Amino acid sequence: MRILLTNDDGIAAPGIDALHEAIGSLGEVVVIAPAGVQSAMSHGITFHRPLLVREVQVNPRMRGYAIDGTPADCVKIGLRTMWAERFGEGTRPDLVISGMNSGANVGINVIYSGTVAAAIEAAFLGVPAIAVSLHIGDPAKTAWPRAAQIARTTIDRIVAHPLDPHRVMSVNIPTIESAAAPMPAIRVVRMNTAAGIDRHERRVSPDGRPYYWPCGNGMEFAHTAQGSDVEALMEHQVTVTPLWYDLTDDASMSAWRERLDGHCGTAAS
Secondary structure (H helix, E strand, C coil), X not given: CEEEEECCCCCCCHHHHHHHHHCHHHCXXXXXXXXXXXXXXXXXXXXXXXXXXXXXXXXXXXXXEEECCCHHHHHHHHHHHHHHHHHCCCCCCCEEEEEEEECCCCCCHHHHCHHHHHHHHHHHCCCCEEEEEECCCCHHHCCHHHHHHHXXXXXXXXXXXXXXXXXXXXXXXXXXXXCCCCCCCEEEXXXXXCCEXXXXXXXXXXXXXXXXXXXXXXXXXXXXXXXXXXXXXXXXXXXXXEECCCCCCHHHHHHHHHHHCCCCCCCCC
């Protein structure tokens, strides 16, 4: 198996290093990741400047390609160009893994996440993908290697089943602060759709202009639905959520066709 590994925290982040180590025996892993932090970039891509690529030895264990773009950029250029340059025309990875993100991507955070966007870009282009995120408690206590081992166990259980080329699976690992932490239960759950509770503190700059400093923690929501990813993660379970990039609201299609299809409007005066 050949795997493209990317993230949104940057190629030197501890999460991608730990996950790279954990999935090494799964197959040949090629790292193509942002040169710097691209958190909360969602599905942004670069149009108006070139994307510089640099091959780097991140540490003694991991070498990869650092791209000065977004997570979606990394996957797009990786699948459309760089993979063929390395392995031959017409080749594709068998799987794209994005992560391991420093911070959970549950609830509405799925929309904002660069980690998830990278996985969605891969699936859109026809390569199944898994996004992996870790809920952080005390950053200083985070047991990255153990969290990555738990992620690997979850990935193994996912890829043991056939994956459609356009499949996206979002995995969230609960807070892991011990190298001896047991394997949590895995739950397949839906995305919590409540709005996040964001706060912005108003401040004044030295020259008198007001500005607003975001001060939410990203994990507070208007409500938590029963059976949702937020609920399961807070119960210290590994969450797995199948995602789909088609945003069409199929349930309302018939109603809107009846209202609008075939109707000719009157030109505005």
